[in-house]
Amino acid sequence: MTEPILKLEGVCKNFGGLKALTDVSFALAPGEVVGLIGPNGAGKTTLVNVVTGKLPASTGRILFEGKDVAAQKPHEAARRGLARTFQIVQPFPQMTVIENVTAGALFGGGAASVGDARDMARKSLDFVGLAPLADRPAAQLALAARKRLELAKSLAMQPKVLMLDEVNAGLNSSEIDGALALIRKIAESGVTVLIIEHLMKVVLSLSKRLLVLHHGQMIADGPAKEIVADERVIEAYLGQKYAARLKELHHA
Amino acid sequence: MPEPRLDPLLELAGVTSGYGQIQVLWGMDLAVHSGEVVALVGSNGAGKSTLLRTISGQLAPREGTIRFDGRAIGGAKPDAVLTAGIAHVPEGRRLFRGLTVRDNLLLGAYLRTDKDDIARDLAWVFELFPILAERQRQDATTLSGGEQQMCAVGRGIMSRPKLLMIDELSLGLSPRMVEHLGEALIQLNKAGQTILLVEQDVMTAFELSHRAYIMENGRVTRAGASTELMADPTVSEAYLSI
Amino acid sequence: QETIKIGAPLALTGGLADEGHKQDLVWKMWVEKVNAAGGLAVGDKKMKVELIEYDYQSEGQRASQLAEKLINDDKVQFLFAPFGSGHTKIVGGVGERYQVPTIACVASSESVFDQSLKHLFGTLSPNGGMTTAMVKMFKEKFPDTKTIAVLGRDDVFPKSMAEGIAKAAEAQGLTVAYKELYPVGTMDHAAALSSIKAAKPDWIYVSGYTQDLILARKQMQDLGVTAPIVTMVTGPSYKEFTEGLGKLADGITSSSWWHHATNYTGQGVWPTTADFYKDFQAKTKGADPDYVHGSCAAAGEVIAEALKRTGSLDKAKLRDAIASTDIQTFYGPIKFGPTGMNLPRELPIIQVQDETIKVLAPADIKNAELIAMPK
Amino acid sequence: MRSGPLAYALLAVGILVLASTPLYADNYVVRTAAIVAMYGALATSWNFIGGFTGYPSFSTAAFFGLGCYVGAICQRAGVPMVLAWLIATLMVGAFAALLGAIILRLKGHYFAIGSIAVVEVCRLIVSSWSSLTGGGDGLNLPLLTWGPEQVMRFFLFVMLAILILSLIATALVDRSRLGFGLRCIHQNEDAAAMVGIDTTRYKVAAYTLSAVFCAAAGAAYASWTGYIDPTESFQILMTVKVPVMAMLGGAGTLAGPFLGAAAFVLLEEVFWANFLDWNRAILGVVIVLLVFFLPGGLLSLARKRSAGGPA
């Protein structure tokens, strides 16, 4: 059993009286691809925010490569190799696509100079297939391209753990297929990936293991097949109709 | 009196539109009849939201005509379009922060002056979405994503539109929530509401609608009864895989 | 034909606009009168006077900028400094650098003149003269006066008055029961006045500009703060003060540098105070001049005298001639001390009685007795 | 901020014109040139925080005023003039860094208010700390004993030097990691932090840079006029005027703030010389028109011409 790369122990986060996360614990092994699902408002985005230092945890430990990083700032997380994408995409709108990615390489990816960073950025644009749009201002991109830009930026930061917060929401089926291939490629390069998504197609086709958050609590953690059959998960998240549809597919 | 069954409630012919120098719609034809649920599906950036914005008056069409309820409404301002009877539930819910759920719903009735009817419609929205009644004094943006979507739809209903246009009903919602909202829409339609639904999740869209249009690059490429389209192998290949 | 050019950076807009307009008014009156008489005598020929004014918008930086413009672009031979000690210092500094004689008509703080500006001359007497005599007189008339409360604006002149009166009062055996400064931009005096009320002083002394004083008087009334003597410096010297307060101004005492009730005779375009008063009333349709008007109108005579005596436009000679000025004017004697300030003289103490200004001292122009504040 | 050759040419011409005024013009023109250089330095300085980083800072007058006071107090204590300026620059820089670490936690509107409050608080503290600052009486500084021409030239070159230093700093920052990071922060601060930019440190650096040149200019200005007081040194008007200048020229560009400052000072010059009663209103009208017709600043004129059609 390898040492987990990211481990949460009893993490809680409160907003005033609201308990957004209660006693959340789990661990990710290096290179693993794990899905995180849960109803709207369950606390998924909050979890990412806490792990990346955007929000301070109220209590609990966050271990990254064995070190407690609960008190880190976002930029420290980025430099350590903890990258994330935003549920609502956050580009630097007036900058070109390549500049956006260069920022990732320069500050998060440890590039020595702006020139080096540019080279790294180019590679990561090639990787996600955005190279043709490199000189467009980010604001002009359509949604799918913006989501790719988020990915490219995160990749340029040379992350060890990548947290994807609904990168596929709003994409249609064929676009999703492209995105899936891309994420698989990233995972194959050894990056640990945590996928947050409401599209079960994406979650199921990428991850063998699923975590389920509900009202800020981790109600299930285990192999995907078992999880989608779990009554609590169906009750809280999938709904009977959808679960039935899934089961049908499994039989087919 | 025109025959309501035959004459479409909303009719677009050859509409083009866009932003500044970017043209997005390249000659859209589309019709919605009274009492129908019509779905509009298509790839990302096809121009679905742009189409709804053009209908609701946030964008002016550059060419073509938009007729609603027998009148041309192309180029009218949003308040005029709303008065004519079209409500637009925008992509991403766009509830007003700092206002309660109830105030948000009442803003849907901003242009209406019939106090008693407004109260009745509010009660009807609360009946349709009981959770909103429970939360009516809460700041709307503290609702969960699904509840916000209900509130947005409810706000659309509050203008008592002849046509309700909903953009991206299921975006970012849990499967269970999508199911729940779908049921609510069917209930609404049964009560006589005409609906134009833009939906990324094609399966859901076809299930909820009578007819559907498929859009690509600012044009309609396919149209027909939803059940037929769903059965069409070319369509299911391109748009349906679980 | 050559003219004599006098430059004046003035505050025609901004906080000091009213004062600026007063200066503008009487200087123009003086120039008109001088030119109507053919001009000023320089030796044996007469030269017309030209007054060049710019609005410095009550901003010190701009005042110094405009002073330089006047000297460099307009080639003025003399400068009139603007209102107030602070801005006088700034303009005086510029005059000094270019060795252009500068006449300050409305700066009374000694700190302005103690920085060895050799080209700056002030027609007001030191304001030290306003405190000691006042304490002495009030103590004499109202022997029960034991305590004083002082509230002063934190600005060059009002602050030095507040500090001066406190010192003079202590020196003559009074107790200073309250002494605070309020900052520029104070909107409300209620807190300070409530504290003063609690201290129950026999004499309340407030210094500041007209608008501060109107507010302070009004709030004293509202909050029931009274004392047998209430002094507001230099409130009653200004008609804006008495007009703004109406009945409420009654009983308020103050000191001033000049009052039109005085009767001086001297040289220049207005040989007597009455002459000036008459012209002024004609010009303003019946308004009364205050010390700003008087001091500024007399300042021109300093220049006239120096030109007459030197008979040339040589700057250095003119400067020396001004330094040795010793003349009588309708405004009173002007003779500069070693720092360039007009010599101390007995300054008028005034009081508002029945909404008009009465002079309590000095004895020769006195036309009323000190009365206690009406209850 | 892509500064083309045009910007550099404009700058060079501008600086040369200012520097050469003593050759052909009278002292007053030289003085105006020095004031242009001074405001140019202030606006260029503001650009670090306001232009690059996009934080609406109104602290300029605080730094300027503190510069005046630190310089004056040092000089009165016998420190040689230039050394006093240096001390003022360093001390105010350190102060800005400390202050920045506190108020840069605020964003948008709140930062704007915080930064403007700093000016007021500094003014109030300076005016109530009479033992050190002379309070409302102000402070006198030793006047230079040279002739007026020499003094004027000297201060023209001092102000020009500060301006040039601020421009060089701008050009350097523009090309560096710091500049890149600041522009990222301008565009989207959350995202900037997420790509690994230490936003706090970067912002503090920008804020400090925006202070040091103001402090230097303030200290030099105090020596130049020879008398300072709290109301003149901490002018709210200056704090609003400097960003307005930068906006007029083009915020976030290399040459814009300087050009805006030059235009503003010259316009003021023309108006109050020619319209005694209405100078303020006329300047107001000019500002309103500029906002309408040149929202991107004066530089956008030049850019429009050189850029040609849409890309």
Add this chain to the structure above:
Amino acid sequence: MAIYSQILANGLMLGALYACLAVGFSLVWGVLNVINMLHGSFIILGGYLTWFAWHGWGIHPIVMLPVVGALLFALGFALQKLVINRVVSAPVLTTLTLTFGLDMILYNVMTYWFTATPRRVQLDLGAVSLGPVTLPVDRLVGTALALVLTLALYAVMRGSNIGRAIVAVRMDRSAAELMGIRTERIYAITFGIGALMAGVAGVVFASVFPITTNVTGTYLGKAFVVCVVGGLGSVPGALVGGLVLGLVESLAGHWFGPQQAITAGFVLMLAILLTRPTGLVGVRGYE
């Protein structure tokens, strides 16, 4: 102890005036994202109109209240409709530059016509005593008016369609359009209301303080502080901010002398900015 009841009364009365002074500014800033540099001049304009009516024709300020309110509403509405709306969605620095320019014009016009002479409406209504506390009648009436007007505005904002529309436009302009709200009109109405509140504050102020154009900057500064202390863009925020500021200044003036009173206000403001940037009762969302 008597002195403290007086000090508290002073503080509350002053605070209500501060609230009245700031509420329009806060609204315009919060809703339109415009830092309205004209606000101080609007107040003085309202004050001068009152003074001239009183001085020239003996019209009582109470009568002028609706008149001045209507005039300033019209002025604000027109300014926004014709001028500011053209750049209203530009960054805050641009609109600030614009209102700064407009204020230079208005200020110049006012000093030219009215001069800088301090004017005062000499109502001199005397004072009433409540035990050890003396309450000036005019200020008491002013305080009551300030409170009533502020609360009236609050009622409008909370309960009426226009109020909801104003909040909606502030939060999401394009979604508001979809509700049939004509956003430009709402902007103009909001700016008009801001000017109206400034105008009526001017009426109250002219009856209580001497007014002159010199104090426009002071008023603006107070409005800033009140907004921050209470919270930007909300009526209760301005009310709470005004009252707290009035109390703090009053107490600090008593304890540390008037010189420190204003400093105390600013220190309070900085402290609140740093610990609770949204103000004491503010809502989030103006970052």
